[in-house]
Amino acid sequence: MTLTIDPQASTENDIVAAPEGTLFRFATAGSVDDGKSTLVGRLLHDSKAILADQLEAVTRTSTERGFGGESGGIDFALLTDGLRAEREQGITIDVAYRYFATPARSFILADCPGHVQYTRNMVTGATTADAVIMLIDARKGVLEQTRRHLSVVALLRVPHVIVAVNKIDLLDYDEAAYREVEASVRLITAELGIPEVLVIPVSALVGDNVVDRSERTPWYAGPSLLELLETLSVIDDLDASGRASEAFRLPVQLVLRPQGSVVVAPELADSYRDYRAYAGQVASGSIKVGDTVSVEPGGGTSTVTGIDFAGVSLDEAFAPQSVALQLADNLDIARGAIIAALDTLPPLTRTLEADLFWLDPRPLAPSARVLVKFGTTVVQALISEVTGRLDLTTLGVEPATNLAVNDIGQASIRLSRDLPVERYVQNRRSGAFLVIHPQDGATLAAGIVTAPGEPTRAGDGSGAGSDVSP
Amino acid sequence: MRAPPMTIATSHRLSELDVLESEAIHIIREVVAEFERPVLLFSGGKDSVVVLHLAAKAFWPGKIPFSLLHVDTGHNFPEVLEFRDKTVAAHGVRLTVAKVEDYIADGRLAERADGTRNPLQTLPLLDAIAAGRHDAVFGGARRDEDKARAKERILSLRDEFGQWDPRNQRPELWNLYNGRHTVGQHVRAFPISNWTELNVWRYIERENIELPPLYYAHEREVYRRDDMWRAVSPVSPARADETIELRTVRYRTVGDMSCTGAVDSAAVSVSDVVREVGVSTITERGATRADDRISEAAMEDRKKEGYF
Ligand SMILES: Nc1nc2c(ncn2[C@@H]2O[C@H](COP(=O)(O)OP(=O)(O)OP(=O)(O)O)[C@@H](O)[C@H]2O)c(=O)[nH]1
Ligand SMILES: [Mg+2]
Numbered sequence: 001m002t003l004t005i006d007p008q009a010s011t012e013n014d015i016v017a018a019p020e021g022t023l024f025r026f027a028t029a030g031s032v033d034d035g036k037s038t039l040v041g042r043l044l045h046d047s048k049a050i051l052a053d054q055l056e057a058v059t060r061t062s063t064e065r066g067f068g069g070e071s072g073g074i075d076f077a078l079l080t081d082g083l084r085a086e087r088e089q090g091i092t093i094d095v096a097y098r099y100f101a102t103p104a105r106s107f108i109l110a111d112c113p114g115h116v117q118y119t120r121n122m123v124t125g126a127t128t129a130d131a132v133i134m135l136i137d138a139r140k141g142v143l144e145q146t147r148r149h150l151s152v153v154a155l156l157r158v159p160h161v162i163v164a165v166n167k168i169d170l171l172d173y174d175e176a177a178y179r180e181v182e183a184s185v186r187l188i189t190a191e192l193g194i195p196e197v198l199v200i201p202v203s204a205l206v207g208d209n210v211v212d213r214s215e216r217t218p219w220y221a222g223p224s225l226l227e228l229l230e231t232l233s234v235i236d237d238l239d240a241s242g243r244a245s246e247a248f249r250l251p252v253q254l255v256l257r258p259q260g261s262v263v264v265a266p267e268l269a270d271s272y273r274d275y276r277a278y279a280g281q282v283a284s285g286s287i288k289v290g291d292t293v294s295v296e297p298g299g300g301t302s303t304v305t306g307i308d309f310a311g312v313s314l315d316e317a318f319a320p321q322s323v324a325l326q327l328a329d330n331l332d333i334a335r336g337a338i339i340a341a342l343d344t345l346p347p348l349t350r351t352l353e354a355d356l357f358w359l360d361p362r363p364l365a366p367s368a369r370v371l372v373k374f375g376t377t378v379v380q381a382l383i384s385e386v387t388g389r390l391d392l393t394t395l396g397v398e399p400a401t402n403l404a405v406n407d408i409g410q411a412s413i414r415l416s417r418d419l420p421v422e423r424y425v426q427n428r429r430s431g432a433f434l435v436i437h438p439q440d441g442a443t444l445a446a447g448i449v450t451a452p453g454e455p456t457r458a459g460d461g462s463g464a465g466s467d468v469s470p
Numbered sequence: 471m472r473a474p475p476m477t478i479a480t481s482h483r484l485s486e487l488d489v490l491e492s493e494a495i496h497i498i499r500e501v502v503a504e505f506e507r508p509v510l511l512f513s514g515g516k517d518s519v520v521v522l523h524l525a526a527k528a529f530w531p532g533k534i535p536f537s538l539l540h541v542d543t544g545h546n547f548p549e550v551l552e553f554r555d556k557t558v559a560a561h562g563v564r565l566t567v568a569k570v571e572d573y574i575a576d577g578r579l580a581e582r583a584d585g586t587r588n589p590l591q592t593l594p595l596l597d598a599i600a601a602g603r604h605d606a607v608f609g610g611a612r613r614d615e616d617k618a619r620a621k622e623r624i625l626s627l628r629d630e631f632g633q634w635d636p637r638n639q640r641p642e643l644w645n646l647y648n649g650r651h652t653v654g655q656h657v658r659a660f661p662i663s664n665w666t667e668l669n670v671w672r673y674i675e676r677e678n679i680e681l682p683p684l685y686y687a688h689e690r691e692v693y694r695r696d697d698m699w700r701a702v703s704p705v706s707p708a709r710a711d712e713t714i715e716l717r718t719v720r721y722r723t724v725g726d727m728s729c730t731g732a733v734d735s736a737a738v739s740v741s742d743v744v745r746e747v748g749v750s751t752i753t754e755r756g757a758t759r760a761d762d763r764i765s766e767a768a769m770e771d772r773k774k775e776g777y778f
Contacts, residue, residue: 022483022485022486023486023489023490051750051751051752051753051756052751052752053752053753053756053757054753054756057756079617080617080620082616082617082618082620082621082767082770083617083618083621083636083637083767083770084767084770085636085637093636093637094621094636094637094639095621096617096620096621097613097620097621097663097664098613098614098620099613099614099664099666106486108664120641121639121641123641123643124641124642124643127643127644128644128645253496253499253500253503254499254502254503256529256530256531256532257532258529258531258532258533261532261533262531262532262533263526263530263531263532263533263562264531272531275531279499279528279529280496280499281492281495281496281645286482308530309527310526310527310528310530311530311531318482318484320484320489320492320493320496321484321488321492322491322492322493322495322496322499322528324530335503359641371650373646373648375646376500376503429644429645432643432644432646433646434643434646434648436648436650439652440650440652441648441650441651441652442640443640443641443642443643443648446641446643
């Protein structure tokens with residue numbers, strides 16, 4: 001393999017060098033062996049995102065492992081199943097991240113495992129996704145793990161859900177068989193409250209409707225999978241009115257206060273002697289210089305006097321920009337504080353109701369003491385009561401008193417200090433949290449707030465209580 | 471970044487590079503806020519140079535609040551070491567160098583039969599992490615480099631032997647990073663996990679970041695081995711049956727001279743390189759790294775032993 005390239009020459013491979021565009025993140029989901037990794041490999045291959053040496057390596061390994069029998073062929077799953085154990089067992093264990101671009105946009109794809117033992121890794125892949133592609137083996141239809149993943153996707157409110165009814169080649173491209181699966185999917189997604197579901201018949205192995213529309217499914221008039229992915233909207237995009245759909249929030253990561261030890265030109269150093277700015281990533285919404293903001297804890301208000309980004313002054317910042325805000329007043333603001341659009345923060349509370357995705361092999365103990373991390377705040381908490389668990393067969397909530405690994409449950413949580421707790425449906429960044437083991441630091445669960453508790457009375461020591469240093 | 475502040479208007483959509491930059495800065499700030507003694511692995515290679523640049527932006531107008539660490543195999547390109555030292559001085563940060571040579575000299579490590587020193591970096595690295603009492607180690611690794619790296623978390627928990635356990639990684643949810651660890655454990659942090667080689671080069675172009683000269687086309691005495699152009703140097707001499715040629719080449723990665731190959735290239739400027747990477751038909755490591763060809767899972771195996 002020799003790489004000889006004349007940088008001036010244009011080639012047919014220009015697709016890899018698409019102009020810098022927007023970034024779209026998607027993840028796969030679905031039961032084990034439904035064909036997620038094969039689909040992803042097919043998508044990468046057919047959109048010409050596989051380079052020669054990768055293809056050669058995968059072809060060699062496919063042959064060595066006897067894929068496709070006598071006739072050979074490429075096991076596209078090997079493009080993402082890169083770990084020794086994954087190749088030996090023929091399953092995906094942990095998320096593989098792959099990157100590709102078309103002239104329309106750039107993609108970050110997370111190929112997730114289907115095996116129930118690795119549900120925690122599927123949740124990992126789904127939390128950052130703009131879209132999830134749910135695979136279903138057309139022969140098997142909706143399985144328990146399909147329901148579990150769909151429930152995760154529904155509760156996380158992943159903006160776009162695509163259901164790929166796979167292995168349609170094994171059913172001779174039979175429309176009736178496809179319609180049957182499609183109908184059961186629509187029933188379940190409606191029950192789960194997933195607003196819009198796009199269903200596509202595909203064969204990951206053969207490539208039908210993956211990048212190009214297939215002639216073997218004349219009864220399907222919709223777009224190919226890639227066509228869909230190229231046109232769906234991105235989470236952080238603002239709504240049509242041009243305003244942020246969620247209110248401005250910036251969790252403070254740290255305070256920039258260089259106290260004279262600055263990197264600016266010497267003649268400017270004096271003007272930075274008293275520099276103080278609050279660094280963080282805009283979690284939602286947007287903010288302009290001159291806007292008034294509320295700050296918690298403390299309940300103070302102030303005016304934004306500057307939005308800095310590494311020596312550049314911006315007049316506006318919006319999600320997901322990392323910036324540093326200067327305020328007119330010297331409030332007591334440290335890591336863990338939230339700067340928000342004026343009067344948009346909910347009242348402070350010490351209790352909340354949440355959905356929990358239990359990810360740790362150790363079951364949730366009754367009245368467990370844990371840590372929870374919201375944004376940049378970590379506080380002690382008590383899971384005071386488990387109130388229910390999702391029954392994956394009926395998709396209803398059944399009574400429960402504890403949670404085991406892979407359960408999706410409901411719980412009441414008490415916090416050791418007042419926080420402006422927000423519902424996840426109102427603000428997906430502020431309403432999401434981690435449940436952490438206080439001793440060994442393991443991430444026990446992913447949580448989303450379904451209802452903040454009673455507001456704590458104003459003036460009864462908001463902000464007091466024990467905070468946890470990192 | 472020494473220019474006085476200027477004001478620019480914004481539109482409400484971030485470009486791909488801006489999204490990646492913001493994500494990386496968020497990660498760097500989280501690690502600095504949550505850990506006591508972070509350190510950045512800095513080799514002078516393009517990825518670590520980009521992470522250093524991002525760190526400078528994250529803490530502007532203050533200085534970068536952590537030090538740098540380089541594991542020198544003793545086989546590094548002299549022009550890269552020179553660039554490394556110049557860059558460290560320009561940022562006013564402290565650099566610690568751990569030397570594989572010292573380990574070979576006193577017998578703690580033995581030279582490998584194939585002469586490659588990349589796998590030998592792990593022990594000096596772990597010793598340096600322990601000696602510096604570092605609880606977080608930034609690296610410039612990217613998930614698009616290798617199929618094992620494609621599986622790694624942004625914050626990757628390592629045990630006291632630095633080992634990566636790919637079957638048992640901590641879930642990583644939203645952008646809520648959990649860096650908690652127990653005594654002896656540390657965390658590797660990869661702020662540019664989601665960047666591709668092309669993203670890195672476009673960013674270098676946009677930000678006007680200086681790199682060691684060997685990333686651009688230059689004439690060099692080389693010979694062909696393992697399908698790569700290897701530089702003639704005291705540590706990587708040509709064998710009798712290998713023909714030395716003067717060719718115009720550049721490096722896509724810079725590492726140990728004994729296992730890093732050059733590619734034919736006419737790309738003399740950063741925009742030439744962006745174009746070249748955009749149409750490349752071979753991956754960065756496939757084109758240039760002999761150490762990854764040792765076995766199908768060479769990277770995974772090294773990472774399990776504590777490599778970065
Ligand atoms: N005939 C046919 N076989 C397929 C198709 N897609 C996948 N397969 C086969 O189904 C098996 C499982 O495929 P994978 O892609 O590994 O499945 P997966 O969903 O990624 O599995 P996990 O990640 O372990 O959950 C492999 O043998 C594939 O070759 C398809 O469209 N048609
Ligand atoms: Mg898979």
